[in-house]
Amino acid sequence: MSxxxxxxxxxxxxxxxxxxxxxxxxxxxxxxxxxxxxxxRVEDTDVSRVTEEAxxxxxxxxxxxxxxxxEGPDVGGxxxxxxxxxxxxxxxxHAERLMAGGHAYRCYCTPExxxxxxxxxRARGEPPGYDGRCRRLSDxxxxxxxxxxxxxxxxxxxxxxxxxxxxxxxGEVHFAAGALRDFVILRSDGSPVFLLAVAVDDMLxxxxxxxxxxxxxxxxxxxxxxxxxxxxxxxxxxxxxLIVGSDRQPLSKRHGSTSVEAFREHGIxxxxxxxxxxxxxxxxxxxxxxxxxxxxxxxxxxxxxxxxPAAFDSDKLEWMNNHYVQGLDDEDLxxxxxxxxxxxxxxxxxxxxxxxxxxxxxxxxxLTQAVPLLRFLFTDDVEPDETAAAVIEKAGPGYLAxxxxxxxxxxxxxxxxxxxxxxxLAGEAGLNRTKGWQPVRAAVTGSTVSPPLPESMELLGxxxxxxxxxxxxxx
RNA sequence: GGUCCCAUCGUCUAGAGGCCUAGGACACCACCCUCUCAAGGUGGAGACACGGGUUCAAAUCCCGUUGGGACUACCA
Numbered sequence: 001m002s003x004x005x006x007x008x009x010x011x012x013x014x015x016x017x018x019x020x021x022x023x024x025x026x027x028x029x030x031x032x033x034x035x036x037x038x039x040x041r042v043e044d045t046d047v048s049r050v051t052e053e054a055x056x057x058x059x060x061x062x063x064x065x066x067x068x069x070x071e072g073p074d075v076g077g078x079x080x081x082x083x084x085x086x087x088x089x090x091x092x093x094h095a096e097r098l099m100a101g102g103h104a105y106r107c108y109c110t111p112e113x114x115x116x117x118x119x120x121x122r123a124r125g126e127p128p129g130y131d132g133r134c135r136r137l138s139d140x141x142x143x144x145x146x147x148x149x150x151x152x153x154x155x156x157x158x159x160x161x162x163x164x165x166x167x168x169x170x171g172e173v174h175f176a177a178g179a180l181r182d183f184v185i186l187r188s189d190g191s192p193v194f195l196l197a198v199a200v201d202d203m204l205x206x207x208x209x210x211x212x213x214x215x216x217x218x219x220x221x222x223x224x225x226x227x228x229x230x231x232x233x234x235x236x237x238x239x240x241x242l243i244v245g246s247d248r249q250p251l252s253k254r255h256g257s258t259s260v261e262a263f264r265e266h267g268i269x270x271x272x273x274x275x276x277x278x279x280x281x282x283x284x285x286x287x288x289x290x291x292x293x294x295x296x297x298x299x300x301x302x303x304x305x306x307x308x309p310a311a312f313d314s315d316k317l318e319w320m321n322n323h324y325v326q327g328l329d330d331e332d333l334x335x336x337x338x339x340x341x342x343x344x345x346x347x348x349x350x351x352x353x354x355x356x357x358x359x360x361x362x363x364x365x366x367l368t369q370a371v372p373l374l375r376f377l378f379t380d381d382v383e384p385d386e387t388a389a390a391v392i393e394k395a396g397p398g399y400l401a402x403x404x405x406x407x408x409x410x411x412x413x414x415x416x417x418x419x420x421x422x423x424x425l426a427g428e429a430g431l432n433r434t435k436g437w438q439p440v441r442a443a444v445t446g447s448t449v450s451p452p453l454p455e456s457m458e459l460l461g462x463x464x465x466x467x468x469x470x471x472x473x474x475x
Numbered sequence: 476g477g478u479c480c481c482a483u484c485g486u487c488u489a490g491a492g493g494c495c496u497a498g499g500a501c502a503c504c505a506c507c508c509u510c511u512c513a514a515g516g517u518g519g520a521g522a523c524a525c526g527g528g529u530u531c532a533a534a535u536c537c538c539g540u541u542g543g544g545a546c547u548a549c550c551a
Contacts, residue, residue, distance in 0.1 A: 011551045046550060111549060118548090127477050128547065153549050170480070179478055187549040194551050218479060218546045241481075241544090248543065279487065279500090286489035286499055306488075308481050309544070316487070316501040326514080362514040373512085422510080433510045441511065449512045 004036030006209045008062075008069070009198070011043045012054040015259035016061040018312065019213065019243045019251055022277045026240065027211045028067040029278070029300040039205060040072030044085045045194050061260040065270050066293065071205075079205045084197045091192035094200045094230060095154050095185055103229035104185060107134040107155040108145040129181030130155070154186035156196070156226060163221035168209075168238035168303045175221045183222060199223045203232035211238045211302060238302045241281060241309040251312055258312070267340060267367030269328075272321040280310045290323065318365035325364050330357035337370045344371045346378040353377075356459055359451035373451060377460060382446035382468060391448060395439030397473040399429060403440050404469035413462045415454040422454065443472035 008024040010016065016024075031038035040062070044050040059074065071077025081087060098104035109130075118128045135157055137145075145152070163175040185196035202210060202223065210223075217239045224234055245255035252258075257266070263273055271293070278296055279289070282305045291299070325333065334354040341348050353374075360373045376382050384392055392400065406425050410417045426436020441453050444465055450456055457465045 009551095013551075043551065107549085109549095114549080122476075125476055129477090151549095155549090173479070175478075181547085184549045189549080191549085193549070198551090213545095214480065215545055216551085219551095239480085244544085246486080250544075276487095281487085283488055289500055310488090311486055313486050313501065319501060322514085360513095363512065365513095419510090426510095435510095437510045447511090450510095451512085453510055 004031060004034035004209060005039060005205065005207050006031040006036060006211060007039040007041050007202070007205065007207050008067075009041045009043050009201075009212070010058050011046070011194075012050055012058045015054070015057045015261045017251070018258050018260065018263070018273075018277065021061070021065060021260050021273070022243065022280060023212055023240055024062060024067050025065070025274060025277050026238075026282070026300070026302055026305070027209070028069075029296055030209055030211060030238075030302050031070075032297045033300050036208070037070045038068070039077070039079075039207065040069035040082060041201060041205070042073055042083045042085075043194060043197065044083055045192055045197050050085070057261065061264075064264060065260065065274055084192075084194075084201065087197070087201070088190075088192060090204070091186070091196055091200055092190070095192070095196060098156065098185070098226070098229055099154065101229065102157070103226075104154050104156045105135055105137075106142075106152040107182075107184065108137075108142075108150045108152045109134060110150070127181075130183070132157075132182050135182060151188040153184045153188045155182045156185045156222070156229075158182050158222070158225055163224060165217070165220045165224070165237055167217070167220070168211075168236055169241075169305050169307050170214075170217070170239055171307075173217065173220075175218075180218075180221055180225075185226070195219060195222055196226065199226035200230070202235055203227045203230060207235045209238065209302070210235045211240065214239045214241050238305070240305060241307055243280060244309050244311050246311055246313070248309075248311065255312070263317075267364075267369065268317065268321050269324045269336070269367075272317065272324040275324070276317045276320050280312070281305050289320075322362070322365045325367070326361050328361075330354050333357045333361065337367050340367050340371055341374065341378060344375070346371075346375060348378055352459060356451070359455055359459075363451065372447070372449075376445040376447070376450065376456070380464065380468075382444070384442055384446045384472070385448075387448050388442035388446055391438050391442040392472050392475070397475065399425075399439060400443055400469050400473035402428075403443075404466050404473060407457070407462065407469065408466045410462070413458065415458045418454040418457050440469065444468050 006027045008027045010020055010024070028038050042055065042058070044055070062069070069075065071079065071082065073082040095104060114130070117131065121128045134155065158180045160177050162177045163180070165173040165175070167173055183195055184193050186192055220237050220239070227234055243251050245251050257263075260273070264270075274293070274296070275291055278291060278300070282300065284291070284299050328336070331354060334350065334357050338348050338350070338353060341353070356374055356377060360370055363373060364370055403425055406421045407418065410421050422437055422440065423433070426433060429436060437453055438448060441450055442448055444457060444460065
C-alpha cells in the first residue's frame, strides 16, 4: 500500500480557530497513525486577506499544539513551495491544460452581469448558479467579445454526470448530474481561485487523505472533477462536522475567544486542548477519556468520527485542563505558571514558586487561576478585599495581635508547629478552625480564599506572616 | 428557493437488530472528607425528536414529518 499523505490547508485569515485546530489534529493523527507524511499547505490565494502576522500566528499555534509537519512553507519538501500564493505559475499551467483539453473555457461575463442574472434567477425562484452561456459561444460572439476588449475569466466545465463522494465520515454522498454549475478557476486578473488550487495541489502533492470541514463537502465533487480532467488520482475525503457553541450556532466570535492563541493566554495546556479536541466528534470506546499523544496516534481512526456537529464545552475543557495540571511535576508546572504571574506584575522567586506548586495544583482549572492564589507570596501589598476586611474587622484587633504573638513564639517554623499554634489560638477564643483561622487567613493573604493556611504561612516565612498580622491588628 | 449534511441525558458520547429496565464523562443535586477554596469519594436526577413501515424482535434498517446547520461568489 502506498504511503499515506495527509494535509492541513489553512487560510491564514486570522489566528487559528479551535475548529481548524481540530481539523489539523485529525489530519495530523491520521498521518501519524499510518506512519505517513503530514503536509502543511497555506491557502493564501486571496492575497488581499492574508497578513504575514496571520501566517506566522498559524504556524505558531500548530507548533504550540505539538502538531509538527514534515513538509511545509518553512521546512520545504519535494513539492515546494507550500504557499499557494507562490504557485500561481503552476495553476496557470494547469488551467491551460484544462482549456486545451476542453475542460475549461473563457468566460466573458462581467461580475456585474453575473450578479444581475443571479438576482433575476432568484427573483424567478430559479437556481442562481451560472447558466453556462460562455461555454457555448459561437465564433462570431467570441470574436465580438474580443474586439470589445472584454476581460475574461476561466471557467471549469462541470461534466454533466452524477458524482459520488465516498466520504470517510459521511458515507456515500450523491450529487445528481447538473446539480453543480460551472465555476471560475482563474479570475479575470489571472489569479487562481481556490477550487483550482486545491485540486491541483492535492493531486501534485500526492495527497491521499483530504480531511477538512463539512462546509467544503459540496466542493468535493468539483475537486474530483478537476483532478479527473487532469488525469490525476483521487484522494479519499473525510468531511468533519462543524463545531458549534452552546447555543448550537456555529462557533464564532460571539462565543468569546475561540482561537488557539486565546486558550493559550487563558492558561490552557496544549496537551489538555489536544485531548479535549480529540474527543470532540471522536471516541475510542465507551470508557476512555484520557489519551496520551501516543495513545491518540495508535487509536485514532477518522472513520470513527461521528457525523453530527459537536458543541464546544469550555467547562469540560477546564476540567480536563485541571487533570493535566495535576499530572505535571512541580518544576514543569512552575515554569508554565511563571508567565502568568509575571504578566500580573509580580516579581517571582523561582524556588518559592516551585515549592508552592503542590498547594495550588488541584485548585487550578487554568494557569491564570494561580495568580490570585499565589499573589500573597510575591508581594507584600496584601490590602484585604472586601470580604476579607469584614472578617478581620469582626475578629477585632486583639485577636490578630494575639495571633501575631503566638506565631512569633512558635519554635520551629514548620506547618505542624504553625497548625498547633493556630489551633491553640482558636481554642482559647472558643472558636473552631473555620471561625478561628479565617481572620488569620484574611490578614495574611488578603483574601478569604487561599491555599491551605499553615502551608501557606510556612512558605511565606515567619517575619512576613507576623508583620501582616500586626499590620492588620493596627488598622 | 435549490442541493447537501445532521438528529441518544443540558453537553461530549457508547450503541453497527436481541447483551439496553440504554453505558461512561463534563455540568447539576445530595452526602462524606475538610482550615477557606479546590481536589477526592459515594449516591442521585437526567436522553433514543415525532409518525409510519420492515422484522418474532428497532436507539439501531427504510420512508415521511418536524427541527437544526452548511453550501449556493471572479471568498476560502
